[in-house]
Amino acid sequence: MICRELSSYARLKLDVVAAEGDELVLRDGRRVLDLYGGHCVNTLGAGDSALGQALSRQWKLLSFATNLLALEEREVFFEAFGKTLPAPVSGSGSWRVFLSNSGAEANENALKGALSATGRKRVVCFEGAFHGRTAAATAVTDTSDSGFVRPPFDVCRIPFGDIEAASHTVGEDTAAVIIEPIQAMAGVVEAGFSYLATLRSLCSDTATLLVYDEVQTGNGRLGTPFASQKFGVVPDIFTTAKGAAGGLPIGLTVFSDAVAEAFDGKLFGSTFGGGPLVLTAATEVSRRIASGELLANVVAVSEAFKKCGGAGPVQAVRGEGLLLGLEIAPGTSARDVQAGLLAQGILVGNSADAQVVRLSPPLTLAPERAETLRQALQNLEVVV
Template sequence: MTKADSLALYGQVMVPNYAPVSVIPVRGQGARLWDQAGTEYIDFAGGVAVNALGHCHPLLVDALIEQGHRLWHASNVFANEPAIRLAHALTQATFADRVFFANSGAEANEAAFKLARRYGLNTGDDDKYEIVAALNSFHGRSLFTVCVAGQSKYSDGFGPLVSGIRHVPFNDIAALEAVVSSRTCAVVLEPIQGESGVTPAHRAYLERARELCDRHGALLIFDEVQTGMGRLGTLFAYEYFGVVPDVMTLAKAIGCGFPLAAMLTTDAVAQHLGVGSHGSTFGGNPLACAVGEAALRLINQPDVLRGVEERHARLTSALREIGQRHGVFEAVRGIGLLLGCVLAGPWKGRARDVMNRCLEHGVMVLQAGTDVVRLAPSLVIDPAEMDEGLQRMEAALKSLASEQPHPIETTIGESV
């Protein structure tokens, strides 16, 4: 099927909630993708921080094939071996004692928020149900999760919102102190706000959130859907910041492209979701958990995590140089391999234009809002492929800059 035929059929049969770019990938290997016409791309997007080990990693493919010959699905009426093994491996690698498996970040967060409400009502009065969250956060697309996120563009138009949610500015300690109270059942935060601009939390902010939760008997929930599984150079972001939550949610890279998510928590907290209180038909699917077990084993290695730090240094240095040469970026921020290139002056609002021009030059990047170009490449991307992607990205930015009537000079800063 040609690209034109594919896009025409897409427009006829798909619900129009997406606006996909014109490229349709058909094959991937490592850090490279190929479209229907055979055009090759260097992938700096990573499937939105999903493909932590690149495309079609042979050991993940082997794990999927092996499990595919054994058992695909049996339902949560039964336990299954891959789910048990993966849950055990996750508890061995984290603060947590218990795991609930789901299929997406939204589902993992839905479980966490329901757990928080149940925990609050079980441990406090009937009014201990408030969830405190950050403005401009992102926690998924279910009705509950868009209400928690504090971005009206995701929640407007769907009728009455879920009540009992308080929003505060991100990294504002005083604002957090003003709203967390005996009515609070949970504070939920992303260690890095990914979708709204790749903005890392301040360590002091997360530390204060931990203290406030302890003082008021509330749960601290970290949404590590984007930051988990080695993305920051530690296996999980809570380790990077040195702040341990009560609940952590994972998705994206936990399955490296196979739909899988998890909510992790402690023994004491987990007891508040008793038999029948929550569930998922496909959560803990044997195929997904077999892939997840292999992914965790591969990512949780010192050389892989150390390599994230090395690639961060190489990538951010090059991006700052490129941005300065062409006057496109005013800052490069982020941690590990979750990076945001903040667009300078006349380029503000044009993140999608930059993304599309990069695509035309054979490199895939993302946007995080309208003013930030986001990169989330494979944790094991070959340095030579990274350099090639940077060359393609610079060609795209040079092309854009040549169309700007008044090029600007800018000094690129670092924002962590």
């Protein structure tokens, strides 16, 4: 029988056969500097040796086990992950985590928990948002075609960063407000401290649950473990995925214990979520984040990338840590810049904003790599 992949992705013309650290290796031996980092997944770069050794040990010891068994690997992970978390705003000061396999699942579970805990039916979300492609996640994503007939709950979408719209919309009928602290796919758009703080107080005043989607902003990417530490505003629930296990599929939905006590945990379940192999990887990532060295590197490399402002067609650099957007001058598009950089052996991402190139490299990137990018930007023939 003929069997082919469903065509879902616009594939890049790169014949990648291997990867090492921050480089992709092509079939013809050429190397490409990867400033896209597998879409925020390659936290520790490709082929990290400590991670590889830990996985190899774990595979031989216990490759998989059902969630019906209590596992030491899970407790070891929770201890390491706990060291990266802020204090919750309410409850007895601890968090409860549900483990799944992807960002969309993590968000699906966050919204299910919020609706169930509050007994309310309405969720507030934002223009420009991206939360994934499952039913609840697309309902709160700003897309013209979700592929579903109707959302599974009432949705109210408001402009991102508009305090007045939020004050008029969040009320005592609202179960949750779900927000990316920095909208990555929209083109690295920041909500900012005061907006997040306003949402926090609107939510607290109306007993609405504030949910952060930290699928991209979490796991050290902003130079802090999570965005809540970066901005000093802590949600009631947050989700993360992508880089949390350095390349293995994972989704985490993290509830303050006050929220978790208000619903039945039996609403949740997953065959693969929280398996020993993936948690071994996630433990290694959490430990590296907690050690501080990785985050110090994020801050240093971020500063170096900020020097790309003014290089070639780049007007300014926005974002935090290693979730950055290069703002491209009118007359040149982000796609032109992406193609021009690829021709010079550098892979970058684009976004929903045709004028923004997105950078989300491994957090282990060497600061000198920013200078490589700056020079390549200056060499671009597409300069206006």
